[in-house]
Amino acid sequence: MSTTSGTVVERFASSLRHGAGASDHTVRAYVGDVEALAAFLGLDDDSTWTDVALADLRAWLARQAADGKTRTTLARRGASVRAFFAWAHRVGIVEHNPAARLASAKASVTLPHILDVDEASRLLDTAELHAQSGTAIDVRDWAMAELLYATGIRVGELAGVNVGDVDMNERTVRVLGKGDKERVVPFGVPAQRALTSWLENARSQLAGDTAALFVGHRGSRVDQRQVREVIHRLASGAGVPDIAPHALRHSAATHLLEGGSDLRSVQEVLGHASLATTQRYTHVTADRLRHAYELAHPRA
Known part of the structure; x- marks a missing residue:
């Protein structure tokens, strides 16, 4: 793509970042999708964007479907180009959208592996056991795992939490979610105990001049990659299925619903903009209920 066309994409990225408050991850994904469309259509200057037709967009998505892309990927790429052309039409780059x-x-509702309650307990018990006899890093890992499961927050939200965002008396944490939307999420006594151990006994051994709640070996704020490595390592040590931090979020949501929480409350905890996003967890709980019924009922 030429510099001129690239400028259009850069302007689109800026509008996402500053106008819509999109996360860096979302900006990268949307920009990558628009650049992939440009490469597919052979666009090389601004004027060619006006020549793009609906049939071109359908052909681009059809090619990807033929290449085996998942419905979730196709849904996101469709959303990317719709957002791009809506913006391009609004600012006058194209005459028609x-x-x-x-x-x-329709995106797939497939969820990552969800730990059952016993598996989640084993993972967290393993983290606590390591913390009791280990280093400051082990205490940090225990606190991160407990907070992830207790709140269902995203890994990026966890990495962004500051010490001042935690209210130990109320047992709540303030997080900044997608679209720079702030919410306050409660956590329970086990997470409070782990956080207290980290803040009072271990964090000072690592923290430099930073407000970050969780820090690494060098005293700087942890990043998402570090958190993922921690959860993978804890899962291996606990003998539970290998999971990523996002699976703890899904596990927390599922266990809340199975425990009787209503969808609206779970939506608030998870920070979902739409209740439809939260409703996908009802499929999991319904499947588990049917499985339990078929195992237990004499006339199932």
């Missing part, structure tokens, strides 16, 4: 009638692929 070719993506206005682009159908949205």
Whole structure:
């Protein structure tokens, strides 16, 4: 793509970042999708964006479907180009929006592996056992795992939490979610105990001049990669299925619903903009209920 066309994409990225408050991850994904579309259509200057038709967009998505891309990927890429052309039409880069009638692929509702309650307990008990006889890093890992499961927050939200965001008396944590939306999420006594151990006994051994709640060996704020490595390592040590931090979020949501929490409350905890996103967890709980029924009922 030429510099001129690249400038359009850069302007789009800026509008996402500053106008819509999109996360860096979302900006990278949307920009990558638009650049992939440009490469597919052979666009090399600003004027060619005006020549893009709905059939071109459908052909691009059809090619990816033929290449085996998942419905979730196709849905996101469709959303990317719809957002791009809506913006391009609004700022006058294109006269007509070719993506206005682009159908949205239905994203898969497949969720990552979800730990059952016993597996989650084993993972957290393992983390606590390591913390009792280990280093400051082990105490940190225990606190991170407990807070992830207790609150269902995203790994990026966890990494962004500051010490001042935690209210130990109320047992709540303030996080900044997608679209720079702030919410306050409660946590329980086990997470409070782990956080107290980290803040009072271990954090000072590592923390430099930073407000970050969780820090690494060199005293700087942990990043998402470090958190993922911690959860993978704890899962291995606990003998539970290998999971990523996001699976703890899904596990927490599922266990809340199984325990009787209503969808609206779970939506608030998870920070979902739409209740439809939260409703996917009802499929998991319904499946588990049917499985238990078929195992237990004499006339199942």
